[in-house]
Amino acid sequence: MSEPAAPEVAARAAAIGEALPRGDAARLAAGAGRFVDDAAPEHALHAAFLRSPVAHARIRRLDLGPARSMPGVVAVFDGEALAAHCRPMCGVLGHLAGMKAAPQWPLARDRVRHVGEPVVLVLARRRAQAEDAAQAIEFEWEPLPVLAEPEAALAPGVAPLHEALGDNTMFEATVATPGVESAFAGAGAVVERRWETARVTAVALEPRGIVAQWDRHEGRLRVRMGTQVPWMMQAVLADVLGIEWDRVSVVAADTGGSFGSKIHGYADEAAVAVAARLCGHPVRFIADRLESFVSDVHARGHRATVRAAVHADGRLAAFAVDDLCAAGPWSVHPRGSVNESRHVLGLTGACYSVPEYQARIRVAMTNLGLYGQYRGVGHPLACLFTETAVDSLARRLQVDPLAWRLDNLLDDAGPWPRRAPAGATFERLSLRASLRECARLMDYPALREDQRRWRESGDPWRLRGIGLACFVENSNHSSANYGRGGAAIASDDGALVRLTQGGGVACAVGLTDTGQGTRTALAQIAADAVGVPVAAIQMTVGDTDHTPVSGGNWGSRGIGIAGEALWRAGCLLRSRLLEAAGALFGREAAALDLRAGAVVDSSGAALCTLAELARAIYLRPDRFPAGVLPEPAASAHFAQRDLDGVYTNGASASRVEVDLRTGQVRLLGHWIVDDCGTVINPLLADEQLRGAAVQGIGQALFEGCLYGSQGELRNATLADYLVPMAVEMPDIVVGHVGSPTGTSRLGAKGVAEAGVTGAIAAVVNAIDDALAPLGVEMDVLPVTPERILRAAGVLDAEAGSLPGRVRSRQNADDAR
C-alpha cells in the first residue's frame, strides 16, 4: 500500500489504504435512505413550536386556548406544563474554573432570551395543522433590553440575563508566560491583527429531527434521531425525563450531515421527548429550514486582537491573543458553549516555536442564538489569528511567507512530545514536511513567478494572491475535554465482532454515519483485522440497543478511537478463529493465518474457507476435539489515555484573483496536505478534507449570520445566508504526510476537521497577498465584495479609476 500506515496495519493491509467507494452510496443516491422523517410511524403526531419572535422579553400572557380548538390538534404544552414532568439541562463543565450557566428548560418559562427560543409545543395530526395552531396562540410579552453585542453584555452594571448568575460572563481565562511583556517591549518588530468573525451555522442537508415514542410496557423511551452521539443523547434525554439512562434507546440510522450541529441537547428535542411520554403517542419533529437557522447552534463569532513579535533577526519572539466570544443566553448542554475559546487560548501560535505567550479569552452570554460546536470548533480561529499575523510579519519583514514559516515552525525532528505554551501536548507533528509537500503540490515558485509577471503586465484591476496556512488539529480525545467535567460523553468506545453462520463477520460499533462514510471505513478495518474481504463485513452502527458504548462522532475521534477498538476486536476474533481451525485440523494455531476469508498455513495453502469453519463451529461441534469449544466472537474497547488528544497537523494553501471592479474573489486553486497517520480510505479521507475546506472557504467569503441591533437574525433563509456552492469552488488538491500515532495500534488520527482548519486563513492570506500593493489587510469575516472594495479604496476613488499604488502602475501602462 502507498498510503501511510502503522507497521502492524501495513503488514495486514488489503482493504485499508484502498480508495473504496462508500458501500451505501448507491442506496442513498437511489432515494432509499432511512432518515429521521422516514422512521416515523404513519400515525406519529407532528410537533411544531411557537418560538420567540423577540430576543429578550418577559412572558406576560400565553393563551393556548385558541390553539387547542384548532383542527387536528391533540395537545398543546407551555413551559410550565412540561416543567412539572422533567428536569432542566445545564451546560456547565465542572473542571472549568468559574464557568457559569443557567438551567435550561425544554420550553421557556417567565422569560425568552433569544429569537427562536421554543415557547409552546403543539402536537397535531399534520405538521401544517400544528403550524396553524402555533400561529393561533396568543402571546403577549414585555420587551426587555436586548444584549446583542458581547461588549455590552459584559459592561459593568448591565443586568444579567440570568439573575442567579450575577453577571453575563459565561467563562474567562488567561495564560501568560513570565517574559511575555518584555518580549513585546524589546521586539525587533510587532504586528497586530484585529479580527471580527461572523457567526456561522452548519446548514446540514437534513435538518435536526427526532421521533420519540414512550413504550409504556417496557417503561422505555425509544428515540430515532439524526445525531452524532446516540450514547450521549441517551444520558441527556434520560436525565431530562428523570429516568435511568438504560431506559432510553437511541438509534441514529442514515443522517444527512451533522458537522457538530447534532451533538447537543436541544431544548426543542427534549420537549418532544417529554411530550411523547406525557401523551403516549409517537411524536415526530423535523426542524424546518427557518427554525434551523434560529435554533441550531451557531459558531465562530469572535472579536479578537492578536499580536506577534519577532526578534531583531526575524525569529519569532512572542504571540498574544485577546479574544471575546458572544455565546447565546444558554450554554449548550452538556458540552458547553466555551470550547472554541478554549482552543483559541490553547492553540494560537502553537504551530511555531513561541518562547513567550499571552492569551485572554472571555465568553459572554448574550441574546443572540444558541452557540456551540461546529466542525473544527476553535481550531480554525486559532489558525486564522495565528496565520494572518504570520503573513503580516512576513510582509513587515519583507521575507517570503513560505520561507519564514519553514524557519519558524516547530521542527519535525523534535524533540517530541512537546508542550505548547498554553499546555497542549503534541505527540509528534510534521508541520515542515506538510508545508514542503504543499509547496511542491502547488508549485509554489511557479505561482510566485506568475504573480510577479501578473503584477507587471496583467490586468491591473484583477489582483492575484497566494495564501498559506499551517495548522494543528486535535483528535482522538481523552476524557480531558468532557468526561472530566462531568459530561456524559464516553471516551471509551467498544466493538463487537462475531462470525456469522455464513462465514461473514458481523460488527457492532457505536459510531454514527452522518454521510462521511463511517460504515465503509470501519468495514475496511474489520476486514483486515480479521482477514476477510470487505464484502464479508456486516456493520451495525449508531444504535444504543445493539452496539457497545461509544463517544460517537465528534472531534475527529471516530476512526481513531472506535476504529482502534474494532481493530483490536477483529484481531482477537482472528486469533480465536485460528485456534478453532487449529483444533479442527490438528495444527498449531500460531502457524495459521486468515487471509481473504480463508484459513491458510505458513506456505499459504488454504485449509478451509471461513464459511466452512463457520459450518463446523455452528453445525458440527462434534468435529472438534473433546474439551474444545470455539469462541467465534470477540469484544474490545479502547480509550486514548496517553494524551488529552492526539494532534494532527497539516498545511493549506489558496490562490485567488481579486477583481477590484466588483470586489469578487475568484478562487483559482486550493491545496491541503494533512497528516492523519494511518489512512484507512484515501477516497473518504480526501473527500472529508475537501468538504471541510469548502466549509472553510464558505466562512471566509460567503457565510455569516447577520444580526440586527435587537438580536434578530436578518438572513435566516437559504436565499440570504450564502452557503458555498460548487460553481464557485476551485479544484482542491489533497496530499498526505504520514506519521501514525503511537497511542494506538491502528495509528489513525482524525481527518474530519483538518480541511476547514487551515482553509479560512489560507483564503484570507491569499486575499491580503493580492491586496498587498494597496497596503491593506482584511479584518472582518466574511470577506465580502463590499469590504474588499471599501478596503481597497475603490468606492471612494473617482469613478472608473484605480486606487493608490495600483493606479500608478496603470498610468505607467497607459504611458507605454
Add this chain to the structure above:
Amino acid sequence: MKPAPFRYERAHDLQHALELLAEHGDDALPLAGGQSLLPMLNLRLVRPAVVVDLNRIEGLGDIRTAASGGLAIGARVRHRLLATDPAVRAHAPLLAQAAPWIAHPAIRHRGTFGGSLALADPAAEWPACVLALEGTLVLASRARGERRVAAADFFRGLYDCDREPDELLVGCEVPARAADSRSAFAEVARRHGDYAAVGLAIVARGMPGRGAHVRVALLGAGDTPCVARAAATVLAEGGDIEAAARALVAEIEPRGDLWYSAQAKRHLAAHLLRDTWRTVRDA
C-alpha cells in the same frame, strides 16, 4: 414551513382563469411556475384564499410573431425556452442573453416569463429586459377584456405593478428588432444563480453621435426596475463612457441590501455599464 390553508383551482382555459380571478379578486393568486409563489406560500408571506393554477391553459406558453412584427411571448413561457428559442435569438437576443443569469437550471425549467413580470421583483431579470426592449404588457380580465400597458408604465413599486386583482398577465410583446440593433446583459451576484446585487440590460442601434438610440435598464438598483435615461443619452450622443458612468451613478437610487451598500451598488452599476457598452459598441 407549510402554507396556510388555501383552495386550489385548476383553470382549464383562459376564460375559466379570468372567471376565477373575477370571482375572488384580491383573495386569489395565479400560479404559473411557482418558483416564487410556492416559497412565499410556505413562508406564509402570502395567504391567498384561492390559488388559480394556470399550467393547463393552452396557448399561454407559446412564443409567436406579433401583428406588429415583433414577438408575442406568452406569460407561461418558461425561462429556459427564452434561452433556447431560435425566434427569440433572432428577434429579441437580449432575452436569450439574460436568461442564463436567472437562478439555476431547475428553476429556469419551471419559472415563467409572465410570473416574473407580474411579481415585479426589482431584482429580477425580465422586468429590466422588457423595459430595455420597450415591450408592452398584455393583460386580460372578464370585465374589461384585453388591456395593453407599456413596460415603462407597468412597474409601479416594490412588488407592485399595474395589474388589477381581476386581471391576468397573459403575455408581453416586444417590438421588431432593427437590423443594426445590438444588446448585452450582465449582472453581479455573490454566487452564480443568486439574485443580483445589480444587473444591467442595454440595447443600442445606430452610430453614437449620429442619431443613435440607446436604452439602458437596471435591476436591483431601486424599488422598481429602472431606465437610465441620462446615461443612455450620453452614450447615444457619442459621449465618453466615463461621462455616461457618472450620469448613471447620479441618476439611480439603489437601496442597500444585506451585503451591498447603495454606494457599492452605484459602483457596480457603473462597472456593468462599461462592461456592456464595450460589447454593444464593438458589436
